[in-house]
Amino acid sequence: MSRWEPGAAERLQAAALELFVEHGFAAVTVPQITARAGLTTRTFFRHFADKREVLFAGEDAVPPVITRFFAEAPAGLSTMQLIERGLCEVVAPRFAGMRDQLRVRREVVRSDEGLRERELRKGALVAEAGAAGFRARGLGELEAAVAAQLAATIIGTAVARWLDEPEERPLTDIVRETIAALKDVVQH
Amino acid sequence: MSRWEPGAAERLQAAALELFVEHGFAAVTVPQITARAGLTTRTFFRHFADKREVLFAGEDAVPPVITRFFAEAPAGLSTMQLIERGLCEVVAPRFAGMRDQLRVRREVVRSDEGLRERELRKGALVAEAGAAGFRARGLGELEAAVAAQLAATIIGTAVARWLDEPEERPLTDIVRETIAALKDVVQH
DNA sequence: TGCCTGATGACACTACATGTCGTCAACTAG
DNA sequence: CTAGTTGACGACATGTAGTGTCATCAGGCA
CATH class of the missing domain: 1.10.357.10 (Tetracycline Repressor, domain 2)
Known part of the structure; x- marks a missing residue:
């Protein structure tokens, strides 16, 4: 078993999309996204170059x-x-x-x-x-x-x-x- | 005579373009631009929505x-x-x-x-x-x-x-x- | 003379983004 | 079995973009 839950990037994408739909892109902060995904802010920026990119990865x-x-x-x-x-x-x-x-x-x-x-x-x-x-x-x-x-x-x-x-x-x-x-x- | 030199937006555009050519867009900070134009950072964002916009106004x-x-x-x-x-x-x-x-x-x-x-x-x-x-x-x-x-x-x-x-x-x-x-x- | 308007300064604050180092599971070589 | 390596993540510090708010003051107007 891994030290962390796998699929960090996917979890971040899912959490981000949910929050964007709920509150709008601008009103959502990166810490909010990472909190929902169970990760830290720094990890978000390891997977995505910026906040927008989480919607375009792939x-x-x-x-x-x-x-x-x-x-x-x-x-x-x-x-x-x-x-x-x-x-x-x-x-x-x-x-x-x-x-x-x-x-x-x-x-x-x-x-x-x-x-x-x-x-x-x-x-x-x-x-x-x-x-x-x-x-x-x-x-x-x-x-x-x-x-x-x-x-x-x-x-x-x-x-x-x-x-x-x-x-x-x-x-x-x-x-x-x-x-x-x-x-x-x-x-x- | 005015309290400030006129043409604040134009001065900011000129200063910004000069600095971008000299050092590259990313390496230039808004305070550097406003210092060259003789204005404050806050005034920059009164004329342009963000740092990029100074190149596209007009x-x-x-x-x-x-x-x-x-x-x-x-x-x-x-x-x-x-x-x-x-x-x-x-x-x-x-x-x-x-x-x-x-x-x-x-x-x-x-x-x-x-x-x-x-x-x-x-x-x-x-x-x-x-x-x-x-x-x-x-x-x-x-x-x-x-x-x-x-x-x-x-x-x-x-x-x-x-x-x-x-x-x-x-x-x-x-x-x-x-x-x-x-x-x-x-x-x- | 006094009020109003508009551009700017001054200050505080939030959020985005990045550099650096420490931690620890999993993998690998001998 | 053990020692070293790798890689993903946390923790902390920092710099820059961008915004809200109030104060200031020249010029216009009544």
């Missing part, structure tokens, strides 16, 4: 997934085909079954400017991984940057709509609708 | 400009025409003559994650103003959100390239190149 795993997708994707696909495949086969499945949880989390993030900033930064890191992937496939700097931003726009908009709708339907459907809307906007 | 003026552009734009333009006009006639001129200054500022922002986050947030606020404008012109929720994100992608990518290039050339040219690249990516 998203660091996404960029490597993007990189792997590009490495494994078959050659000969057009940029937009690559985006659609990547979003529908790699990104969207990661959200499956998490809709309710994400809706809760989104309410917390929405309520605080600082959290919104962090969310944007995490998205930018994912987009940067995408841009690197496109460059690796031979796209020019400009085209790669644009393509990655397009992908980020599509998935961001699609997920927002997916969470907004009262009834859940497949995220991949919404991704494809968003791509269609984007093509429509660009073409006219 | 960008709050952009969303109203976007809103006005949409109100005054002639009817009958397609979405992409509207984006090109808005970026070339309203947004790009605001950057004219500021290239060297923006390059300095960008180096500072690049060096700090927190500043990058704030920059993304400011961009998101501008994009939201754009989305509202498109909605006001009759676009659906999804199309408006996508269109605004496209505009943000175009201007963001274009400005980055404008600042990267060794020789300065018209930002509007680069905007049009970026739009062309985007259409090319989407069409294939």
Whole structure:
């Protein structure tokens, strides 16, 4: 048996989310979180770089997934085909079954400017991984940057709509609708 | 004659930028900034919500400009025409003559994650103003959100390239190149 | 002359974040 | 079986960001 209960980071995340929902992000202090998790303040900052990060841990795993997708994707696909495949086969499945949880989390993030900033930064890191992937496939700097931003726009908009709708339907459907809307906007 | 030297906010901005360039954003404390500007710490936070904001004050003026552009734009333009006009006639001129200054500022922002986050947030606020404008012109929720994100992608990518290039050339040219690249990516 | 307004100074205080050291279970080598 | 090592955590100290509150005083106004 261990000297401490295992899963410190997970306990901190759970305690933090509970408290944020109950009292709002700004009103919750780190000592309150650690008290609920049975740990000390110092330990919180060993697991998370700052108070906001406790809501985003795990998203660091996404960029490597993007990189792997590009490495494994078959050659000969057009940029937009690559985006659609990547979003529908790699990104969207990661959200499956998490809709309710994400809706809760989104309410917390929405309520605080600082959290919104962090969310944007995490998205930018994912987009940067995408841009690197496109460059690796031979796209020019400009085209790669644009393509990655397009992908980020599509998935961001699609997920927002997916969470907004009262009834859940497949995220991949919404991704494809968003791509269609984007093509429509660009073409006219 | 006034009891204090006028232009407190401007002095604080100038002092802050100087110090950030000299020592890096993280290494500079607010008391150091206010000492150079001849003010107190408390006064700094009266003018700027936080330490980062001193680099972004003034960008709050952009969303109203976007809103006005949409109100005054002639009817009958397609979405992409509207984006090109808005970026070339309203947004790009605001950057004219500021290239060297923006390059300095960008180096500072690049060096700090927190500043990058704030920059993304400011961009998101501008994009939201754009989305509202498109909605006001009759676009659906999804199309408006996508269109605004496209505009943000175009201007963001274009400005980055404008600042990267060794020789300065018209930002509007680069905007049009970026739009062309985007259409090319989407069409294939 | 006297009142009001607004920007600033002065001071106190909370919370976030970090550096450093001590502790002790679990693991590892011989 | 033992000695040394590792790693997660607690305990303590400290620095910086950010806020609330009240005092001060030049300039405007009646």
